[in-house]
Amino acid sequence: MTSPAALVFDAYGTLFDVHAVVERCEAFWPGRGAALSQLWRAKQLEWTWQRSLMRRYVPFSQVTREALGYACEALGLACDDARVAALMQEYLRLATYPEVPDALARLRAGRKLAILTNGSPDMIDPLVAHHGLRFDAVLSVDEIGIFKPAPEVYEIAVRRLGVAAADVGFVSSNGWDALGAKSFGFRVWWINRAAAPLERLDFAPDGQLRGLGELPDALAR
Amino acid sequence: MTSPAALVFDAYGTLFDVHAVVERCEAFWPGRGAALSQLWRAKQLEWTWQRSLMRRYVPFSQVTREALGYACEALGLACDDARVAALMQEYLRLATYPEVPDALARLRAGRKLAILTNGSPDMIDPLVAHHGLRFDAVLSVDEIGIFKPAPEVYEIAVRRLGVAAADVGFVSSNGWDALGAKSFGFRVWWINRAAAPLERLDFAPDGQLRGLGELPDALAR
Secondary structure (H helix, E strand, C coil): CCCCCEEEECCECCCEECHHHHHHHHHHCCCCHHHHHHHHHHHHHHHHHHHHHHCCCCCHHHHHHHHHHHHHHHHCCCCCHHHHHHHHHHHHHCEECCCHHHHHHHHCCCCEEEEEECCCHHHHHHHHHHHCCCCCEEEEHHHCCCCCCCHHHHHHHHHHHCCCHHHEEEEECCHHHHHHHHHHCCEEEEECCCCCCCCCCCCCCCEEECCHHHHHHHHHC | CCCCCEEEECCECCCEECHHHHHHHHHHCCCCHHHHHHHHHHHHHHHHHHHHHHCCCCCHHHHHHHHHHHHHHHHCCCCCHHHHHHHHHHHHHCEECCCHHHHHHHHCCCCEEEEEECCCHHHHHHHHHHHCCCCCEEEEHHHCCCCCCCHHHHHHHHHHHCCCHHHEEEEECCHHHHHHHHHHCCEEEEECCCCCCCCCCCCCCCEEECCHHHHHHHHHC
């Protein structure tokens, strides 16, 4: 099979490691950081799906901030504006996974590279700039007002990159995002760092990898 | 304000207590029942939202069965067909919350009463029949092939009951379901048995109750 003409990457958890946010939670609320991070992340995602179905889109930065408020309230943790601001600030300078810069450099040859993320421009643009990463496009669901895994989201990449769906290789660490992209018609590699089971969503990825460093070889096969 | 011409109830967690499923999980996998039930429920819900956005609907009974398989695999618990069948069977005879039969009898006077549920007919119809409960309609998202909180779901009740949205009182224990119904245009009472924070989804319910027994008085106010 020919190698994809374009590679499109999910951002959070795929290129960028959100672990620093977890650490900051633990620093603010010792002993409760893990529980807070987990509930925060769960509500952040749930609301992207529910708002999309309700057709009540708001930018991911707002969803993220409101999910933090909810999680603190649910766990009985005091949270002031300064802590909210500090945690939201962490999102603007998340580390990449260690293998990411080298892998992107190897993958670039002869291909378009893009990000396709739930993150609104106020979150993703500063983060990409912070690392000096070069992409042909940094695409956000914000331009259409609905979150992943709606097919309209993956359509953004087709339209903006000018590449047919079958020529796009999509890379995500979120199983449901990978399968949403597969359902749309992309070729898909699932970065399954946690060795999670496959989500039961009618599809399977074209490949499963333990990290982005394995992708160049997987594409060459 | 005039009292609603129709009352529409969510099923699982609102009228019917899923606790028996949790207990059966604990009996099958001692010490792991709570973790399994929690992950099972989380995946069951996530997939309803993701499948709706992907436009890959399958009946809730299939989502529920597949979510159980996923949860067992993720937690490393052996699960054979007999256990799956036994757990799915529990859903067909869940207990009502203690106050439900009396509350429904008091609420019926002069009103249409209906259920509106994600549950497919193969799950909800046997459960309602098991309790001999009388409703004017038992409505399932299965007739339109998309799950809550899409507005098309709440529209089913308007169409099938022949009542304007503003004349419908909707009752759910799921905050996001209550707010999806509010976003659609129903009057909404949230049965908040767990004293959870309000979901940040742009709306608020018309009232919060600790159980269905408080609803007749709330409607009379």
